[in-house]
Amino acid sequence: MMRTHYCGQLNETLADQEVTLCGWVHRRRDHGGVIFLDIRDREGLAQVVFDPDREETFALADRVRSEYVVKVRGKVRPRPAGAVNPNMASGAIEVLGYELDVLNQAETPPFPLDEYSDVGEETRLRYRFIDLRRPEMAAKLKLRSRITSSIRRYLDDNGFLDVETPILTRATPEGARDYLVPSRTHPGSFFALPQSPQLFKQLLMVSGFDRYYQIAKCFRDEDLRADRQPEFTQIDIETSFLDEQDIMGLTEGMIRGLFKEVLDVDLGNFPHMTFEEAMRRYGSDKPDLRNPLELVDVADQLTEVDFKVFSGPASDPKGRVAALRVPGGASLARKQIDDYTKYVGIYGAKGLAYIKINERAKGVEGLQSPIVKFIPEDNLNIILDRVGAVDGDIVFFGADKAKVVSEALGALRIKLGHDLNLLTCEWAPLWVVDFPMFEENDDGSLSALHHPFTAPKCTPQELQANPGTALSRAYDMVLNGTELGGGSIRIHRKEMQQTVFDILGISAEEQQEKFGFLLDALKYGAPPHGGLAFGLDRLVMLMTGAQSIREVIAFPKTQSAACVMTQAPGAVDAKALRELNIRLREQPKVE
Ligand code: ASP
16 A cells, blocks of 8 residues: 555644655645645645755655645644644644655646636536546545445345346336437347336346345436436335335435434424325425425405406316415515516416505505406405415415416425525425326326326226326425435236226237236236335435536536537447448538
C-alpha cells in the first residue's frame, strides 16, 4: 500500500507521526519562501508545507501544478495558532513535507477544481471523471453507497436473497418504449432490455425463493420528460405469502431505518391515504404533505349558476369544480395572478378564476373578483365557508374535466407552496393505496394503471362486470411529493390473469405469444405474492438535496439520452451491421 492515511482523516491525534499521503494537488501556494500544497483524495484535503532546507524536494514542490498526482511523506504537526482552518476536516494540523514523488502529471484541467466556477453541464459531463473529483460530487456518490449498503443490510437481515435477472430479455410492460438489441444468432429477432425485472421476480416466487431483492438496472426509452434517465436503478423487491400491510410495513421499516442511519432523521409512521382522497384533497396521487393547501370541491353550489364556465363542468359527471384557498394571497399582484394563470395553462386549464377576500364582513362588496357577480350570494357564502376563507385570502377556482382540474390545481398548489414558503416540515412520507385497476384512454379502451400483473380487490367475475371502477391491491410510497416506490400484490391465478389481459384487449394468441411463460407458471403452483420497487436515483436525490438525478448518477446521460463523454450511442461499421442482418434506411450524416 502506498499511503498510510487518507488526507481527510488526519487530525491532532496524529501530531508528530510520520504519514504518507497519495492524492491530487488541489492548490499550490507560494508564501514567501515556503510552498503549500493542498493534497486532495477521496476523504478530503490536507495541507503540506515544504521548507527550502530540503532543497530537492522544495524545487520539485515548486514545479508541481494543479491535479498532478503525488505521493508525500512527511510529519504531522499542529498548525500555528491563527492558521487553523475550521472549514477543513484536517484544518487543525498540517504536514511538514519530507519527500515528494510525482506519480503523474496533469494538463491544466478544463475547469478549475480549487474554486467555485460556473461550468456548463455539458462540459461537466464531457469530463465527468474530473467533475467527480469535486468534493461535493464525491460526497453524493459516497452517500449513495452508504444508502445501498444500509438497504442491503436491512434486506439481508430480513431474509431476502439477492438474485440477478437477465438484461437481454423480452419486453416487460411498464408503459414505456423498449430499448431493443438485435440478435446476431437469430437474424431479424431482437432482445428487449428490461423496463423492470417484474416477471422474473414473480417467477422467482413461483420457484419458492420467498423473498427476493436486487439493485437492478432498468431501461425505458421515454421521451425527454423532466429529469428522467434512459437507464436507472431500482431497489426491486418481491415476497411470497405476505399481504399488502406486511409488505408496506417491511419496506417502510427499511426507509425509516435508512433515514435514521444516514441522515439521523426520524420519519415516524407513514400515514395511509386512498387514491381517491389524494386526488380530491391534493389533485395528485403523490401529494406533498409538507404543503398545507388543499383543494375543496364546490360543484354542488354551481350547477345552476348563470356562468357556463362553472355550471358546465359542475353538471358533468366527468367534470370537477374545485377551489384552492391561499392564506394571505389577497396581496398577490395582478401580474402574479396572470403568471399563475399561464402556469395552469400548461396543465390544460383554460383560465384561473379567483376571489380576493378583502373584508368578508362587507359581503359581496368586500370581495374582489371577476366572477362573484355570476354566483348567488347564498352559494357564494357556502363556498367561502367551506374553504374557510378569511380576510386577506385569495381563493382560486378550477372548472373543467376532473383530470384537468386536479392536475392544474394540484400543480398550482405545489407552486404556491414553494413561492410563498408555505411548507410546514422537512419530510412528509405517506402511502397511497386503493388505486383504480385501470385508466381510460381517450378512445374508451382501458390501460393498466400500475401494470397488468397487479391483483384487483375483487373476483374475476366482478372485475369483468365493472372494470372501470375496480380497485387494485397496489400501493405507492410517496415522500415530499415524489413517488419513491410502488408495487402491488400480484395476480397468482391463471384465470384472473387472463381476465385482466382480456379487459386490456390482449387477444388469446397474443397472451400466449407474449406471456405464455407467465401463464404456464401460474398453472404450476404459484404462491400468493407481491412486492414493490423503489427508484434509487430519486431516493438518493432527495436524501442528498440534489436538484437533479443526474447529480447522483456517476455517469448519467443527457436530456437527449446520450453520453457526451463516450459519445454513445455511436455508429457501427458495415460489417457489424451485416452480421446482425441489419440495413439502415438512411446513411447517418458523417460529422
Ligand atoms: N415493476 C414495478 C415498477 O417498475 C414495481 C413493482 O410492481 O414491483 O414500477
